[in-house]
Amino acid sequence: MLSFRFGTVGSPLGTPKKPGGSVGAIQFSKSLGLDAMELGWVQSVRVSEETCAAIRAVAVAEDVALSVHAPYFINLNANDEEWPKSRQRLMDAAYYGNLAGATDIIFHPGSYFEQAPAEVLKVAIPRLAGCVEELRAAGNLVTLRPETMGKSAMLGSLEDTLEMAHAIPGVLPCLDFAHLHARPGDGSLNSYDEWMVVLEQYARVLGEHALQTLHIHLSGIEYGPKGEKNHLSVAESDLKLVDLFRALKSMRAGGRILCESPIMEEDALLMKRLWQEVQA
Numbered sequence: 229m230l231s232f233r234f235g236t237v238g239s240p241l242g243t244p245k246k247p248g249g250s251v252g253a254i255q256f257s258k259s260l261g262l263d264a265m266e267l268g269w270v271q272s273v274r275v276s277e278e279t280c281a282a283i284r285a286v287a288v289a290e291d292v293a294l295s296v297h298a299p300y301f302i303n304l305n306a307n308d309e310e311w312p313k314s315r316q317r318l319m320d321a322a323y324y325g326n327l328a329g330a331t332d333i334i335f336h337p338g339s340y341f342e343q344a345p346a347e348v349l350k351v352a353i354p355r356l357a358g359c360v361e362e363l364r365a366a367g368n369l370v371t372l373r374p375e376t377m378g379k380s381a382m383l384g385s386l387e388d389t390l391e392m393a394h395a396i397p398g399v400l401p402c403l404d405f406a407h408l409h410a411r412p413g414d415g416s417l418n419s420y421d422e423w424m425v426v427l428e429q430y431a432r433v434l435g436e437h438a439l440q441t442l443h444i445h446l447s448g449i450e451y452g453p454k455g456e457k458n459h460l461s462v463a464e465s466d467l468k469l470v471d472l473f474r475a476l477k478s479m480r481a482g483g484r485i486l487c488e489s490p491i492m493e494e495d496a497l498l499m500k501r502l503w504q505e506v507q508a
Contacts, residue, residue: 231482231507233293234500237445238268240493250283250328258290262496264484266295267330273299273320277327284329293484295332295373295443296325303338304352304374305383311355314338318359318372326368332443332484334402337374337383337392348383353395360398372399373443378407378456385411386426390433400434402443406459406488409467410451418468423475431479442476442483446499447492461489462498469499473506 239253240260246252250267257265267283269275287294298321302314322333340348360372374392377384386408389401408426409417416422431439448465450457462469485503487496 231480232444232476232500232503233264233484234496234503235262235264235266235292235484235486236492236496237266237297237486237488238270238492239265240496241491242493250279251286254283254286254290254292254294257493258292260493260497261500262493263291264293264295264486266297266334266486267325267328268297269321269325270297270300273317273324275324275328277324280324280327280329284327287329294325294328294330295334295484295486296321296328296330298322298325298333298335300336302335303383304355305338305341305343305348315355315359319362322359322363322368322370322372326370330370332371332373332400332402334373334375334443334445336377337388340381340383342381345383345385345388349388349391352383353392356392356399357396360396364398369398371443373402374399375402375445376404376407376411378404378410378449378451380411380413380455386429390430394433400438400441400443401430402445403430404445404488405472406445406447406449406465406467407456410449410456413451413453413455415466418466418471420471420474423472424478427475427479427481439479439481440483442481444483444485445488446485447487447489447495459488459490461491462495469502470506473503476503477506
């Protein structure tokens, strides 16, 4: 039994035209041997309740676990004028995602705007807590997951996401390990020992049980001194996947690994195979 489900962020590239859409993408994912998928609602949430019902039904039938990548234009540190729009994007992703059977809503938490992280979190945490409160009042149990970001100017260091998750029940990080590797800009965070430190910190802040429900984004990555530049295929990147997977195994971690490389389903299957080899 694999302790991780594998899939893609967005529809696999080879998804056939018919039936197409998310329904076709879920069926195609399953046919490849993938059992998770992240609905890529990254520009806006434009989906009907009927479509959500169809997505939910096929995901249940195929046993494919769903999450949603909310629109990119969300910023927990937006000014007072912009924040209501950001908030609505996150709430729409959570509302329609829940209808579609997604359990987790992934989002980019925003920018520091050259402020100190601690000051930004004083704004971000109450705003995010308000979102969870409204969702729970409506009976919506999705987990909101701020993603670890690949540029040092962005809200979304490991510490930022852990602090948000620790402060708010119903919030957990989305660990993008490629972003974590790129963020320092110097090629660090790429060895078994370094990944163990990250995972031990995660367990210390959120409890060992939280390691069983990790939501991971993974790809190759190109970076410079300021962090992430582009996602790459695994083969083109210096990311040491086997070291990472060995650390995940050592920590008895589980959950979902979603691939964001330019050849996503191909690399998702490569990741699944490497994980099985590490497990063996």
